[in-house]
Amino acid sequence: MKLLYFAWVRERVGGASEDIPRPDGVATVGDLVAWLAARGDGYAEAFEESSMVRAAVNQEHVDLSHPVADGDEVAFFPPVTGG
Amino acid sequence: MKLLYFAWVRERVGGASEDIPRPDGVATVGDLVAWLAARGDGYAEAFEESSMVRAAVNQEHVDLSHPVADGDEVAFFPPVTGG
Amino acid sequence: MIRVQEEDFDLGAELKAMSAGKTSIGGLCSFVGLVRDMAGDAEIGAMTLEHYPGMTEKALEEIETEAHARWPLDATLIIHRYGRLEPGDQIVLVAAASAHREAAFEACHYLIDFLKTRAPFWKLEDTADGAKWVDARASDDAATARWAVKSGEE
Amino acid sequence: MIRVQEEDFDLGAELKAMSAGKTSIGGLCSFVGLVRDMAGDAEIGAMTLEHYPGMTEKALEEIETEAHARWPLDATLIIHRYGRLEPGDQIVLVAAASAHREAAFEACHYLIDFLKTRAPFWKLEDTADGAKWVDARASDDAATARWAVKSGEE
Numbered sequence: 001m002k003l004l005y006f007a008w009v010r011e012r013v014g015g016a017s018e019d020i021p022r023p024d025g026v027a028t029v030g031d032l033v034a035w036l037a038a039r040g041d042g043y044a045e046a047f048e049e050s051s052m053v054r055a056a057v058n059q060e061h062v063d064l065s066h067p068v069a070d071g072d073e074v075a076f077f078p079p080v081t082g083g
Numbered sequence: 084m085k086l087l088y089f090a091w092v093r094e095r096v097g098g099a100s101e102d103i104p105r106p107d108g109v110a111t112v113g114d115l116v117a118w119l120a121a122r123g124d125g126y127a128e129a130f131e132e133s134s135m136v137r138a139a140v141n142q143e144h145v146d147l148s149h150p151v152a153d154g155d156e157v158a159f160f161p162p163v164t165g166g
Numbered sequence: 167m168i169r170v171q172e173e174d175f176d177l178g179a180e181l182k183a184m185s186a187g188k189t190s191i192g193g194l195c196s197f198v199g200l201v202r203d204m205a206g207d208a209e210i211g212a213m214t215l216e217h218y219p220g221m222t223e224k225a226l227e228e229i230e231t232e233a234h235a236r237w238p239l240d241a242t243l244i245i246h247r248y249g250r251l252e253p254g255d256q257i258v259l260v261a262a263a264s265a266h267r268e269a270a271f272e273a274c275h276y277l278i279d280f281l282k283t284r285a286p287f288w289k290l291e292d293t294a295d296g297a298k299w300v301d302a303r304a305s306d307d308a309a310t311a312r313w314a315v316k317s318g319e320e
Numbered sequence: 321m322i323r324v325q326e327e328d329f330d331l332g333a334e335l336k337a338m339s340a341g342k343t344s345i346g347g348l349c350s351f352v353g354l355v356r357d358m359a360g361d362a363e364i365g366a367m368t369l370e371h372y373p374g375m376t377e378k379a380l381e382e383i384e385t386e387a388h389a390r391w392p393l394d395a396t397l398i399i400h401r402y403g404r405l406e407p408g409d410q411i412v413l414v415a416a417a418s419a420h421r422e423a424a425f426e427a428c429h430y431l432i433d434f435l436k437t438r439a440p441f442w443k444l445e446d447t448a449d450g451a452k453w454v455d456a457r458a459s460d461d462a463a464t465a466r467w468a469v470k471s472g473e474e
Contacts, residue, residue, distance in 0.1 A: 080456065176335060177336065202345065
C-alpha cells in the first residue's frame with residue numbers, strides 16, 4: 001500500500017509517504033490507524049488524537065470502517081482548511 | 084409640484100414631466116392619481132390600472148396614502164425592472 | 167460606492183480597486199447581471215434601460231447603507247448602467263467584501279435583491295413583436311421579502 | 321473548469337473568459353478568498369498552503385459536477401492556489417454563471433462551502449508565535465451541512 005501524510009500528520013510522522021505491504025490483520029482504515037499508532041514515536045503522536053485525523057482511500061474521503069486492500073493509496077491528514 | 088413620468092406611464096401620458104400647482108382638494112398621492120386620471124386621454128390610460136402604477140415623492144417610494152405638498156417632486160412609474 | 171453610468175465597466179479593475187490595500191478582507195463576493203438573448207420564449211435583440219436620475223443614486227445609496235448596517239463589511243460597490251445594451255453586455259455589478267465569507271455572500275445577495283425591487287430602472291426590450299416594457303417579476307418581490315424574515319431570525 | 325496552481329490569477333480575465341460568447345447567461349456570481357492579515361487575534365504575516373496533488377483535482381471536479389447536477393448552469397470555475405501567500409493575496413476563486421440569478425448565487429455559495437470541507441488543502445500560518453496549522457472551523461461543517469437540508473426542501 002502507498003501511505004501519504006499531510007500537514008501536521010506529516011510533520012509528526014516525520015515523512016510524506018511510504019510504501020508498505022498491507023500488515024496482517026489490517027482490513028479497514030481503523031485497523032491501519034491502530035497498527036500505525038503502535039509503531040510508536042511520531043506515529044503514536046500523529047494518531048493519538050485519532051478523532052482529529054481524517055483519511056482518504058484512493059483519493060476519496062472515507063471513515064474508519066472503510067476497507068483497505070493491497071495496492072490502495074491511503075492518506076492521513078487533519079481536517080481540511082483551504083478556501 | 085413637479086410631476087415626472089417614466090417608462091410606459093410616460094409613454095401613455097405623452098410627456099416626461101410637467102409643473103403644475105397643487106390642485107384643490109389633492110392632499111395625497113391617491114388624490115393626485117384620481118385627479119390626473121380624470122384629465123382623460125393618455126392620463127386615463129396611464130392610470131386605469133392604478134395597481135400597476137408606483138409612486139415616489141421627493142425620490143422616495145411611497146404608497147397612495149402618502150401626503151403631497153406644494154413644491155414636491157412626485158413621480159409615477161411601473162414596478163421597477165432593473166438589475 | 168455607487169455609480170450610475172451609460173458606459174461599460176471593467177469588472178476585474180473594479181473588483182481589484184475594491185480590495186486594494188485592504189488586507190482585512192477575507193472574502194469578496196460579486197454578482198454581474200448580463201443581457202440575455204432569451205427572455206421567456208421571445209428572442210431578444212437588445213434593450214434600453216431607462217432610469218430616474220437623482221432617485222436612482224439615492225435608492226442605491228440607501229441600499230448600500232442598509233447593507234453596511236446589517237453586516238461587517240470592508241467595502242461595497244454597486245454599478246448600474248442605463249441606455250442601450252446588447253445581448254452579452256454587462257448591466258449591473260454588485261459586490262461586497264468582508265473579513266467573513268458569509269457576510270460577503272449575504273450582503274452581495276441583499277444588494278442585488280433590493281436593487282431589483284427598489285432602484286428605479288425600467289427595461290424596454292426589442293423583440294420580434296416590437297419594443298416591450300419588461301414586467302416586474304413576483305419572484306423579485308419574494309427575494310426582497312425574505313430578508314425581512316432573515317432579520318427576524320437573527 | 322477547475323485549476324490548481326501556485327501562480328496568481330487575473331480575476332477579471334477569468335470571469336470574462338467564463339461568460340464570453342455565452343449570451344444565455346443572465347448572471348455571474350463569483351467569490352474570491354484572500355489572505356487576511358488577522359486571523360482571530362494573532363497577526364498573520366504570510367501563510368503556506370499545502371495540498372494533496374491528484375486528490376485535490378478529483379475533489380474539485382466532484383464538487384463542480386455536483387453543482388451542475390443541482391442547478392441549471394452555463395459555466396462554473398474553481399481556481400485554488402497552493403504554496404506561499406502574503407496578506408492581500410488571492411487564494412481561491414469560485415464562480416457560477418446561469419440564466420437565473422438565484423441559481424448563480426446558490427451554486428457559487430455551494431462551490432465554496434463544499435470546497436472548504438472537501439478539498440484537501442491545509443493552511444500553515446506564520447504568526448508572532450511561529451508557524452501554526454490552522455484549525456478547521458465547525459462553522460465550515462455547518463455551512464456544508466445546510467445544503468443537505470436545502471435539497472430536502474426543494
